[in-house]
Amino acid sequence: MTIRELVIEVLKQVIVERERQVPDLLDSMPLSETGLDSLGFAVLVARLEDQLGFDPFLNLNNPIFPRTVGELVETYESPREH
Amino acid sequence: MSEPGSLFSSVEDCHIEYTPRPWDTEAFGCKSAEILKVQLSSKRECNALALENVFKHSGAQFLYGRFSANDRKIKEFLCSHGFSIYETALDLSLPRLQDQSIPLFLVKRNIQVRIAEKKDMAEILEKGSQMFSYSRFHESPLVSVENANRRISIWLNHLIDTHESCLVYSQEERVVAFIFYSVDGQRPDTVRLVLGGTLPGYELYSPYFWASFVQYFKNQGVRKLLTRISAANEGVANLYFKLGFQLVRTLFDYQYVSPVAKQ
Numbered sequence A: 001m002t003i004r005e006l007v008i009e010v011l012k013q014v015i016v017e018r019e020r021q022v023p024d025l026l027d028s029m030p031l032s033e034t035g036l037d038s039l040g041f042a043v044l045v046a047r048l049e050d051q052l053g054f055d056p057f058l059n060l061n062n063p064i065f066p067r068t069v070g071e072l073v074e075t076y077e078s079p080r081e082h
Numbered sequence B: 001m002s003e004p005g006s007l008f009s010s011v012e013d014c015h016i017e018y019t020p021r022p023w024d025t026e027a028f029g030c031k032s033a034e035i036l037k038v039q040l041s042s043k044r045e046c047n048a049l050a051l052e053n054v055f056k057h058s059g060a061q062f063l064y065g066r067f068s069a070n071d072r073k074i075k076e077f078l079c080s081h082g083f084s085i086y087e088t089a090l091d092l093s094l095p096r097l098q099d100q101s102i103p104l105f106l107v108k109r110n111i112q113v114r115i116a117e118k119k120d121m122a123e124i125l126e127k128g129s130q131m132f133s134y135s136r137f138h139e140s141p142l143v144s145v146e147n148a149n150r151r152i153s154i155w156l157n158h159l160i161d162t163h164e165s166c167l168v169y170s171q172e173e174r175v176v177a178f179i180f181y182s183v184d185g186q187r188p189d190t191v192r193l194v195l196g197g198t199l200p201g202y203e204l205y206s207p208y209f210w211a212s213f214v215q216y217f218k219n220q221g222v223r224k225l226l227t228r229i230s231a232a233n234e235g236v237a238n239l240y241f242k243l244g245f246q247l248v249r250t251l252f253d254y255q256y257v258s259p260v261a262k263q
Helices: A003-017 A038-052 A069-077 B022-028 B044-058 B072-079 B118-128 B145-161 B203-219 B234-242
Strands: B007-011 B014-020 B032-039 B062-068 B084-094 B165-171 B174-183 B190-198 B224-230 B246-257
Touching: A003 A038, A003 A069, A038 B203, A038 B234, B007 B044, B014 B044, B022 B032, B022 B145, B032 B044, B032 B072, B044 B062, B062 B072, B072 B084, B072 B246, B084 B234, B118 B145, B118 B165, B118 B174, B145 B190, B165 B203, B174 B203, B190 B203, B203 B234, B224 B234
Parallel strands: B032 B062, B190 B224
Antiparallel strands: B007 B014, B014 B032, B062 B246, B084 B224, B084 B246, B165 B174, B174 B190
């Protein structure tokens, strides 16, 4: 499974767990419109860290804030140096 | 204890405490007042007359009040006089903060929050009124979104003018999240979170900001946090529960607009 596939798969899981309908997760879709609430997002990041072994948002001097599904995937595919 | 400046309408053993709300009058463009307490009589006619006197003496066209969701008598009284419930609020408490562990996955991000400075306030004032979708007025069909936002703007102005304490998280010198808070005069180790917001586009990251705010208070030796949220704001409710807050009270917000004001 590629990183993209894993991110999308876990994103779908978290949306379902929060009793929301999973929309078509296009790259351009804002994360706020995916059905993910803010706590769900934090759960998603923690779960991806368990599976991938890293958290691209951790300890950055300048925190990054992906706003769309595509930007989220990219954050995991090309994590910045910590 | 009565709110300073509040007024009373009493008929026999029915007592209604209320107060004019100048901010809301300014924001909504109609005379507004809030009912603060109701002590009902066993005589319905006394209750009806006391309420009628509130309208008469306050001149209010928009009247509202928050009461316990469990108070069936007040529900019956207000609903039978034209009031409707438009919002449910939850009072939350995080006691024994010093003994609480804030979930690691929310605080390990090294988000640094700080006391707001003067320049932050101007920014909060500029953007703050657009940050809210939930409040007793945002959720009410009796109030337009523009007027509800205007009311938030007036509230923010008031919080800034009265030098209410505020924490912010900023990124590249831009305020991304803020929380106004007040310290209980009687119990300085108790802090009430009054009004907080996150810049549009960053809402999904609120848990990290809020966990960092809570961590800040814990580091400052605060023992108890209190706040009030809308039950409709499910994301925030879930977040507060995750941070260890407990539900202590559920309140319904009753509102009534006189036919004159509707026109």
